[in-house]
Amino acid sequence: MYVCPRTGGPLKDWRSVAGHVTYPLLDGVPVLLSDPMALLASQPPRSTAAAEPGRCGLPDPITPHLPPALFGAPAGFGQWLTSLGDVGPDSLALGFASRYAPAGPALDVGCGVGTMARRMVTAGRPTWAFDRSPDAVLLARGLLCGALQQTVIPTSRRGLRRVKVPFKPITANLEFCIADAARPPFPPDSFAWVHLGDVLDELGDDVAEVLVACEGLLKRGGVLTVTTAYSAEATPSETAQAPEEELLEALEGLGLQVIDQQDRVPQVVREYDRGYRIRFVHVVAARKK
Numbered sequence: 001m002y003v004c005p006r007t008g009g010p011l012k013d014w015r016s017v018a019g020h021v022t023y024p025l026l027d028g029v030p031v032l033l034s035d036p037m038a039l040l041a042s043q044p045p046r047s048t049a050a051a052e053p054g055r056c057g058l059p060d061p062i063t064p065h066l067p068p069a070l071f072g073a074p075a076g077f078g079q080w081l082t083s084l085g086d087v088g089p090d091s092l093a094l095g096f097a098s099r100y101a102p103a104g105p106a107l108d109v110g111c112g113v114g115t116m117a118r119r120m121v122t123a124g125r126p127t128w129a130f131d132r133s134p135d136a137v138l139l140a141r142g143l144l145c146g147a148l149q150q151t152v153i154p155t156s157r158r159g160l161r162r163v164k165v166p167f168k169p170i171t172a173n174l175e176f177c178i179a180d181a182a183r184p185p186f187p188p189d190s191f192a193w194v195h196l197g198d199v200l201d202e203l204g205d206d207v208a209e210v211l212v213a214c215e216g217l218l219k220r221g222g223v224l225t226v227t228t229a230y231s232a233e234a235t236p237s238e239t240a241q242a243p244e245e246e247l248l249e250a251l252e253g254l255g256l257q258v259i260d261q262q263d264r265v266p267q268v269v270r271e272y273d274r275g276y277r278i279r280f281v282h283v284v285a286a287r288k289k
């Protein structure tokens with residue numbers, strides 16, 4: 001499936017003849033960046049097969065995978081979480097993909113700890129997932145594929161609790177690589193479903209380039225799902241302006257047809273035992289005509 005991110009040409013044993021480069025592996029994960037050696041040179045030595053959560057800037061690698069009802073928060077807030085059941089941006093995007101995307105392979109772009117990649121495989125799709133952060137990719141692979149049986153979650157600013165990874169290891173149909181969403185190492189027209197979960201806000205000037213790249217990766221009839229938060233920091237407010245007008249215009253401008261969307265989807269982010277953030281997220285599904 002993979003191609004050279006510089007030329008789009010074929011790879012043989014991770015070598016691109018046209019690109020004059022051999023792409024290295026990091027702990028067995030291909031580094032398919034335009035300048036892979038720069039990334040390797042910046043990496044600290046690793047003693048384990050998976051990255052530590054702290055290195056990914058992630059407070060809690062487990063609860064992003066769980067439905068809010070399973071967070072185990074205290075008292076009244078816990079009851080509210082229970083009432084949410086599995087409602088959240090990922091479950092909504094999965095619902096859109098199940099309803100609108102044809103059968104076939106799925107791609108989780110900027111996969112973080114792999115919450116959507118896990119749902120994609122569980123839904124029966126051959127799945128590819130990548131992130132430009134090697135720590136995120138190695139942690140996601142460790143969590144999903146069984147190398148990490150335990151991890152840590154913070155209980156307070158100074159406290160950590162060791163927890164068992166609460167899902168069964170995925171043994172097939174899932175591949176990870178380290179790559180840049182602006183130059184994804186896949187041939188055009190490859191995927192029935194491409195997901196961009198909470199990535200756009202991190203892209204700066206590359207948003208347009210990444211949306212063009214994602215559109216190019218979709219087969220005809222394939223579906224792009226996008227989730228974007230109102231703001232990573234702001235307190236959620238019913239009156240906050242939806243920032244997504246531009247996103248909808250950009251999708252339509254690329255020839256994608258917006259087929260469904262839901263606004264103000266609550267996302268509960270656990271930071272500590274008694275510290276949670278709630279964000280409102282916009283979830284959009286768009287089809288390649």
Ligand SMILES: C[S@@+](CC[C@H](N)C(=O)[O-])C[C@H]1O[C@@H](n2cnc3c(N)ncnc32)[C@H](O)[C@@H]1O
Pocket residue numbers: 064109110111112113114115130131132133136179180181182196197198199202203206
């Ligand atoms: C907020 S996290 C979201 C992770 C995951 N998609 C989710 O919904 O939980 C954003 C992720 O996008 C990744 N990212 C940012 N820019 C990227 C790029 N140009 N190419 C690939 N990944 C990128 C970051 O490393 C980070 O893991």
